Amino acid sequence: MTMPFSAGPARGRTKNPIPASAGVGLKPQHGREILETPHGIGFFEFHAENYMCAGGPPHRLLSVVRERFFLSMHGVGLSIGGEGPLDREHLQRLADLNECYRPELFSEHLAWSSHGGTFFNDLLPLPYNAATLQRVAAHIDEVQAFLNRRMLLENPSSYVTFSESTWSETEFLAELVRRTGCGLLLDVNNVHVSAVNQGFEALSYLEAFPLDAVGEVHLAGHATETEAGGGRVLIDAHDRAVADPVWALYEVVLSRTGPVPTLIEWDNDVPAFPVLAAEAVRAAALLQVHGAGASDAYRAAAGT
Amino acid sequence: MEHDLAAALLDPEFPTPAGLGGWPERLAIHRNNVVSGLIDHLAAVFPATVRIVGEDFFRAAAGVFVRAEPPSSPLMFAYGSGFPAFLEGFPPAKSVAYLADVARLEWAVYDALHAADAAPLDPNALGRLPPERLDSVRFRFHPAARLIVSDYPVVALFRANRGPDAAGPLKLDAIGEGALVTRPRADVAVHAIAPATAAFLAALQDGAPLGAAAASGLEADPAFDLAASLSLILTSGAATALHFQE
Numbered sequence: 001m002t003m004p005f006s007a008g009p010a011r012g013r014t015k016n017p018i019p020a021s022a023g024v025g026l027k028p029q030h031g032r033e034i035l036e037t038p039h040g041i042g043f044f045e046f047h048a049e050n051y052m053c054a055g056g057p058p059h060r061l062l063s064v065v066r067e068r069f070f071l072s073m074h075g076v077g078l079s080i081g082g083e084g085p086l087d088r089e090h091l092q093r094l095a096d097l098n099e100c101y102r103p104e105l106f107s108e109h110l111a112w113s114s115h116g117g118t119f120f121n122d123l124l125p126l127p128y129n130a131a132t133l134q135r136v137a138a139h140i141d142e143v144q145a146f147l148n149r150r151m152l153l154e155n156p157s158s159y160v161t162f163s164e165s166t167w168s169e170t171e172f173l174a175e176l177v178r179r180t181g182c183g184l185l186l187d188v189n190n191v192h193v194s195a196v197n198q199g200f201e202a203l204s205y206l207e208a209f210p211l212d213a214v215g216e217v218h219l220a221g222h223a224t225e226t227e228a229g230g231g232r233v234l235i236d237a238h239d240r241a242v243a244d245p246v247w248a249l250y251e252v253v254l255s256r257t258g259p260v261p262t263l264i265e266w267d268n269d270v271p272a273f274p275v276l277a278a279e280a281v282r283a284a285a286l287l288q289v290h291g292a293g294a295s296d297a298y299r300a301a302a303g304t
Numbered sequence: 305m306e307h308d309l310a311a312a313l314l315d316p317e318f319p320t321p322a323g324l325g326g327w328p329e330r331l332a333i334h335r336n337n338v339v340s341g342l343i344d345h346l347a348a349v350f351p352a353t354v355r356i357v358g359e360d361f362f363r364a365a366a367g368v369f370v371r372a373e374p375p376s377s378p379l380m381f382a383y384g385s386g387f388p389a390f391l392e393g394f395p396p397a398k399s400v401a402y403l404a405d406v407a408r409l410e411w412a413v414y415d416a417l418h419a420a421d422a423a424p425l426d427p428n429a430l431g432r433l434p435p436e437r438l439d440s441v442r443f444r445f446h447p448a449a450r451l452i453v454s455d456y457p458v459v460a461l462f463r464a465n466r467g468p469d470a471a472g473p474l475k476l477d478a479i480g481e482g483a484l485v486t487r488p489r490a491d492v493a494v495h496a497i498a499p500a501t502a503a504f505l506a507a508l509q510d511g512a513p514l515g516a517a518a519a520s521g522l523e524a525d526p527a528f529d530l531a532a533s534l535s536l537i538l539t540s541g542a543a544t545a546l547h548f549q550e
Contacts (some may be wrong), residue, residue, distance in 0.1 A: 030503040049378050054447065057490050058322060077378025083306045090306035090378060115310035121345075122337040124309065127323070159330040162323055164305065198326065228329070 016215075017104040018043055018070040020259030020291065022283035024276050025267060031061045033273040035068070043070035043104070045263050049077045051101075052093045062101060067074055072105035072263065073097060074215065077119065079284050080153070081126040081137045082112035091146050098147050104198065105216055107152035107185040108143070110136065110173070127162035128172040133179075133278050142182040152183040152215045157190040157236035159197055160271075169194075170208035183215035186260075188250045189242065193222050193234040219250060219283060220265035239268035242279060250283070254290035262287060306476050313338050314371050337481045342370040342383070349384045349489035350410045351392070356403060365394055369489045381418045385411055402456035408493070409462050412450035416492045419448035424488040430534065433546070439515030442546040443537065448487035452507050455480040459496035476507035488541020495540055500525035505542070 021042025026034075034044070044065055051058050065071070078090060098106065111123035126132050143151055145187035155173060167175070173184060186209065221240035225233050242250075242264065254260070264279040309322035313335055320328045343366040347354050354362045369390045375383045388411055391397050395402040424446060452458060459481055482502025487495035497505070502541030504532060512520070521528035537543050 049380060052379055053381050054420035055416045056419060056421065056448070056487065058418070059421075060490055062345065079378075087378075105430070112306060113378065115306055117376055118310065118314075120310070120313055120338045121341050121375060121378075122313075122334055124313075124334060126305065159333045160327055161325040162305070163325040164323055165325070181424050197330075231332065 005111055018261050020074075020261050020287055021070075022280040022287060023070070023072065023261065023263045024280050025263065025265050026062070026065060028061055029270065030273040030276070035064060037271075037273075039277045040284070041069070043072055043261060043263075045072040045074050045105075045265075047074050048094055048097055049076045051097060066101050070105075071103040071289050072107065072261070074097075075104035075106075075108040076115060076123070077113055078108050078143070079112045079114040080108050080143065081110055081124075081132070081136055082114060082139075084115070086142055086225050086289050087114065091143065094143075095134075096146050096174070098149070105152065106147065106149060107154055108217060109154045109156060110176075110289070111156050115151055116166060123156055125156060125160060125162070128162040128167040128169060129164055130166070131166065133175060135170060136178055137179045140176060140182050144180065144182065150181065150183055152185040154218065155190050155194075155209075156189070157193040157197075157234075159233065161198065168208065170205060170210070171304070174210040174213075177213045182213075184210065184212045184213045185218060186211075186253065187217045187218035187220070188253060189218065189220040189222055189246045189265075190236060192243070192246050192249055193236050196232065196234045202245075203252065206249070206252060206256075206263075211253070214253075214257055214260055217250065217260050217262040218265055219246060219262060219279070222246075223296065224269060237268060238265050240266075241275075242282075242291040247282070247286075250288060251290070254286060259287045259291040309334075333436045339367060339370055342374065343367055345380060346370070346384050346387060349414045350387065350407055352410055352462050353403065353407045355465040356400060356406060356461070357397065358424060361396075365391065365397060368394070381414075385415070387411070402454070402458065402461055405452065405454040405456055405458045406461050406465070408454075409458050409483050409485070412452055412483070413492050413494060416438060416448040416450055416485050416487045419446075419487065420546045421489075422446055422448075425538065425543040425545060427538040430538065431548055437548070440513045440548060442511060442513050442548065443543040445490075445509050446486060446542055446544050447486065448492075449508055449509075449542045450483075450485040451502065452482075452483040452485070453499070453502045453506065456483065457481050457496075459483045459486050459494060462494065484536065484540060484542060486540045486542050493540060495532075495536060497536070498525065498528075500528035501536070503530065503536070504530075504533050508537075 022043055026044040026046040046062060051062055059129055076092060097220035109123050112126060113120050113124060191202050191205055219242045220238045221242055223235040223237040225235060227233050262283045266276055305323045312318040312331060313319055320331055343363050346366045369387055373386050388407035391407050397403050421451045480499055482497040484497050486493050500521045503524035507517035507520040518530050526537050
């Protein structure tokens with residue numbers, strides 16, 4: 001694949017490749033407002049697979065957004081959690097996009113999405129045990145070596161569990177970080193969705209989560225459904241505003257991590273741009289509050 | 305484990321994999337994500353087709369297609385190219401004879417959006433050729449150019465079912481027409497063309513020189529308008545270059 005547009009300004013890859021601002025997912029229907037109206041949004045995240053086409057309007061938009069904003073590249077189809085080997089052709093396409101647009105952040109999921117030549121277009125779960133740990137760690141090593149950069153791995157939203165699982169999700173993620181040096185993308189909505197669905201405490205999950213490795217946070221809306229037994233199950237639908245419990249959990253995260261680049265995901269029933277931007281403004285306000293708090297805490301600790 | 309899960313996702317009859325611990329019935333959530341998500345993708349690519357057959361029929365037909373021919377790569381912009389051919393062979397859709405052609409045109413429009421960029425041919429390039437070379441000149445087509453040939457008024461049907469207004473009455477006994485889809489720069493354009501122009505463009509796209517392609521047009525219809533057809537190529541951005549190679 002040859003990319004038709006030149007890369008944007010190259011930036012160094014430090015531990016904090018972009019400021020801890022609030023971003024939103026890049027949607028083609030918002031192109032004009034992103035470029036022509038003042039909005040103060042700090043960065044835009046694009047789904048890598050949507051930009052693996054040869055040319056056309058998707059690349060035109062991404063190129064001009066690249067020139068003016070920080071970018072995060074979010075893969076949704078690499079199947080890092082899969083049993084089979086990584087798709088080298090797909091990895092090459094990711095490397096080409098990475099080279100062309102030089103996004104400051106790059107993330108993928110702890111999930112699988114392809115099996116036996118079929119792509120399921122969903123983020124599917126895997127058991128957590130010694131065998132899957134070894135496999136996922138090898139896949140992350142391969143991705144980081146191939147792209148020559150650190151990746152962020154996102155915690156999934158869960159509906160089912162596996163009898164073969166012998167590790168908790170947080171232990172599993174922490175061990176992946178230790179073995180591969182990858183960072184984590186903490187999806188706070190996924191934590192809430194999984195906690196409600198599996199009946200665990202979201203706060204305990206965060207206690208155990210390797211927060212030091214978090215390089216980005218995702219916030220999104222979820223749907224609520226009633227199950228046959230009358231219980232409630234949350235669906236990670238990305239089709240509405242972020243729910244109040246997720247905002248509350250986000251504040252808990254920020255109180256421990258300090259400001260982290262935070263992205264609002266809204267991929268279905270995508271609203272008008274001002275509605276999406278308002279969610280980012282809300283996140284930015286919290287980042288500011290906790291940023292100031294974190295600085296105070298640091299000054300107190302450092303005695304300055 | 306993964307193999308059984310994968311099988312269960314597309315086949316509702318497949319037994320729930322034994323390795324699922326808590327809440328095995330929630331596999332239905334993933335089944336729904338997969339199948340409904342793919343149907344939603346097709347509905348977004350083929351909105352006129354949806355309007356012609358109605359939402360319920362479309363989702364049922366797309367559901368059969370999705371299970372029979374699920375995506376083979378994570379590139380969702382490539383998924384759906386086989387849907388028009390599927391509709392053509394789908395018995396419940398047989399009564400809507402033009403459906404597959406409208407779907408073909410919708411796919412061409414969607415596909416053109418993702419094709420490579422290229423500068424269109426200079427509209428004066430043909431006029432600069434010595435007249436004796438015109439017969440043997442060939443056109444290199446733009447990567448986004450697509451040609452649809454139909455026995456039905458496919459562009460009229462497409463337009464009537466893609467606009468914001470409800471479809472008006474259409475004379476379906478009208479003669480067939482072709483569609484030329486181009487995307488010289490950012491925007492996709494759909495041009496309705498006469499069957500003879502479609503035959504002419506098809507010959508050119510196949511690599512025939514201008515003289516032979518014009519003969520194809522005349523064979524299709526003695527009233528074939530060569531000047532107008534050439535003008536369409538030059539103004540629509542369908543071509544990028546002239547050449548004389550075999």
